[in-house]
Amino acid sequence: MTSPTTPAPTSDQDRAPAAEGLRKVLGLPAAVMFGLAYMMPLASFTTYGVVNTMTEGHVVTSYWITLVAMLFTAASYAAMAGAYSATGGAYTYTRRTLGGHVGFLGGWTILLDYVLLPMMAYLVIGVYLHESFPAVPQGVWIAGSIALVTVLNMVGITMLSKVSSAIVLAQTVFLVLFALLAVRTARGQEIPSLWDALAGRGPGTATALAGAAILCYSFLGFDSVASLAEETRNARRTIPRAILLVTLLGGLLFIAVSLVSSLAFPHWQNYTSVDAASLDVVRAVGGKLFESFFTAAFVAGCFGAVLAQQATVSRVLFSMGRDGVLPRRVFGYLHPVWRTPVYATLVVSAIGLVSLFVDLTLASSLINFGALTAFSLVNIATVKHYVIDGKRRGAGPILRYLVAPVIGLALSVWLWTSLSEQAFVIGLCWLGAGLVYLVAMTRGFRVAPPDLDMTEA
Template identity: 65%
Template sequence: MIPTTSKAQEISLSRVLRLPSAVLFGLAYMIPLTVFTTFGIVNQLTEGHIISSYIVTLVAMLFTAASYAKMARAFPVAGSAYTYTRKTLGGHVGFMSGWTLLLDYLMMPMITYLVIGIYMEASFPAIPQAVWIVLSMVVVTGLNILGIKLISKTSSILLAVQAVFLIVFAVMALRAASGNPMPSIVDMLIGQGPGVAVIFSGAAILCLSFLGFDAVSALAEETVDARRIVPKAIILVTLIGGLLFIVISLLANLVFPDWTAYSSVDTAALDVTRAAGGPFLEAFFTAAYIAGCFGAVLASQTTVSRILFSMGRDGVLPRRVFGYVHPKFRTPAYAIVIVGAIGLIALVMDLTLASSLISFGALAAFSMVNLSVIKHYFIKNGQRRGMDLLRYLVAPLLGLALCVWLWTSLSAVAFAVGIGWMLAGLAYLATMTRGFRQSPPELDLADD
């Protein structure tokens, strides 16, 4: 049943984003400099073959991004994977997809706050990491409540700071690397590597770097002409971000090829930038990286609050809290505050585990979106002839296979915690639906 106009307006968001803003939002969410968040961890794991892992991840993400684009065209509303699976695979599966996706999205602001704390404490040792985490959470939460337009402008400015750094880094890294023996590109990609399994383990962790293309889909109800703009933005963000990650990783390995010599795998970027441009570039990197982290956490907290809003509006989470929209700013204020509070887990969480947990939630949700394409287009709509067979069956099946392979390549600890999260969601769903005898509640909205 479609609600009255007054009811729809009461729970609607403000449509202000166009294609450039949507792409910049997705790239800001990714943080072009996020390559350095897990650079040391993955480069050491893969024995210097992080580029191979990034190529595997990019291929997998392009297939999945294409599936997101198709579903965003079919269902241009907030909710991302939760909405797509709910509309195609049913309320129970939709809830579990949304629940699993929450592990990814709730951890994303948290890991960004953690990284801000790590690097700020490294720059200002007299101020504890915890102070930086709490301070950044308060600022970001306040900006989120004030509205999506302000967030979009702020994210674009912070993205520009990162772009300037990347240009300077590229020039200085190439100049510094010119004095080193030039390694073979084949050796950097394959060489005496640790094997395919380890490359995929690294690729599984790197999935968190790509969490930006799917974030764009969660802003469908704040985008002008969402059916046309959101699918384009999803593909552009994935491709641009992936190529940037590969180029930055290549430059970093050229200027600092010894992956065994990092002072700390968590802050390997400081070793790389110091080798490329000395104290100046190290300080510039810290400033640009922190700016990028603020842009990313603004975007990530925006995205997860919209997913919580969508689930609250449907009634699968308490509607009075998560379905609430601030009357002045037209933002899901309560959901934003809750996400900010959850971000304080950064005070006790380990960076490696947090990275793996994010990838666990993301890959599980990505798998379900690939299945949703097959169900909606190939099975339900009967689009099976000619190129449709490739678009709506073969491509999403490949995306699904790659996501499942990466998913099962995560660490045992991450897998155990992730499965525990899913079981908790299943128990909540069973309680809410009286032993799965009822469908989870849903609120259908008129589409503009």
Template identity: 50%
Template structure:
């Protein structure tokens, strides 16, 4: 049984053992399942989610923007991988920051992470509503949103094995479309004689590098899958080996795929004039003149959104569970697993209720809010890697200095840089969210007269 301790900083990695309240997660996931989980979470077709928005913002330089985003995310993914070795537990940035900097900062990092995890299922439901509503205008958008929420909730309650099985089918559908898209895009570009460097140099409507960084701040949401892998540490076999490996495979592999897809989309449809930026990808695919390709795209994209919502809900429910297990959130509500299914049922249902906000949300605002929370969490994990390895463990000589200070330091600088390129309204909403978290922390600690509850990781 896990106990609460005001200070777990003295715990060594060899003493760590996964403990949960009233039950244990089942360790059933290997590297392939973890990679599949991360890829489904990210959605291989997620490059098309904000394609129209970022194309207009950057003047057709989405591929170049993805290169910047991948460079930033690779450093941060590396920090996640290393911290997952040090602390192989559910909770992701929350646990890493808590164990490195104490309960108070850990709570605030987890609270920021909750923002993007709560919004990510929502953005998937929103996209499902937009695309299905465009395809079947006779059916109200809200019907598609509510149906998707119900399906995802049931699958998550049943258990992580059902999620993994659904992931395989979803990836298969998207893979078929990706292969088809690549073939048709290359053929279309060849017939138009398009400049092959246009996706990097732009169409001349927007100049300068600043729009690229603003676009990269939005595209961060495409990479959230790598950190979702770390939330499954307590359900992975040999987690200190499998989780970090899966994190890096997911990050690099998905990033290269995003660059390829957006590059081909731009040379196949060299325009940033869309009827609706939110669903611009439909126009790109329709330009091929093949109705069956459009149908396949809608099927693959919607399936991907269902899969992403499925894995996003699984991840955020486990973060809520970790915070409930620690006593930061009410343990009776958040810190228990279902005896029948071995899943955190109440957090899963709460996430579903929050996701109903997709009925009135807009795509750009939700995208920015996801990036706001994610970039704060990413910054905390980079700093945690420095604190744990360079400061606490004193690994500072030779390559260790580069490994434990320089590389995570670069990751921290890049994430802060991207964070500052978000819109002003994003900071207002995000700041309000952090303020609510601070108030909750003050209540839990009685204005810091009581130590912030943390998880005692000793056996």
């Protein structure tokens, strides 16, 4: 057992066989593919119209702001992943560094994101497939997707990794074709200068930040990679590299897609629907047939994303259950053959059924509240672990473990203040419910929360 303030051991335990725990089968390419599938390469189309209208045609500017902010925070995640090779992500890092109480509240807050993201993906799948096949009720598509994703998550991470990689490759084919058609379309009409599209001149700081705050959820893929530490070979080396690669590659991909979309269809005032502006863009570059191709690729992307999302939240619940923070018999249970947290997976699937009764508006307003809260906590944990507890000194460590995390924290808080009032109200209510549960579990803070077991068993 290691205290929350003691740096993690540097033994080879993260390379040891996991006969009694999660199986170590993933390498760097698989971990990166998993993170990109979670982020969904086509995710930029989801909020493209909303942010482009908000920023008066400068969605790319907001993506640049978001990418810079996320790179600083991703660096903190990578640093903490190198210290603690255990599943759980932000929950693990804050719990082991800042203590059980703060760690629990951090994990509780990010659960809001993890639980709602699969629900949103299921809803999008149902909406798009129902539009393509009106004879089949939307609920049937949602229920069928939940069943298939649940089975794939239960049988093991190897199968999940292969499916996620195939879906990412399929989306990549679509994006390459889209980029070629968009460039061809842009050549035939008057377009804004490339510099204006990249950097922007129109939006003010507040407008660009508001757009960036909406786009933050697109970058949650790097956090999902951190949750795979106990299923990754040489995790202390592989996971940090995968986190940074996923953040950089995903952000550049979002910027590229938004850029060619803006060049091909620069008339943001003429969208048929702000929420469905991507259909106007796709139709402009490739016609109705290409629009059908987009719908198929987008649904496949949502399916790949929800595979990764459900795997991530089930492992966060498994980590909390293994600690005894949540009921261990349910959430801390691993299937004896598949070595996967099957009960936690079933719980997440049951929550996904709520997508039969809600819309995207409420769920999407809450995602960034938990994400930015978790990002802030991880930046703080990095400073405490390396600078305060680890006594790291010198120019290099100070830049990496103090300056960069403080900048990441400032940028996260800056974006956090740009969220909607509704997100604050409901997010704070969720946080309050977690605090009540923590008080009850610790008998008014008189009893410490269960210690985090640092071994895979």
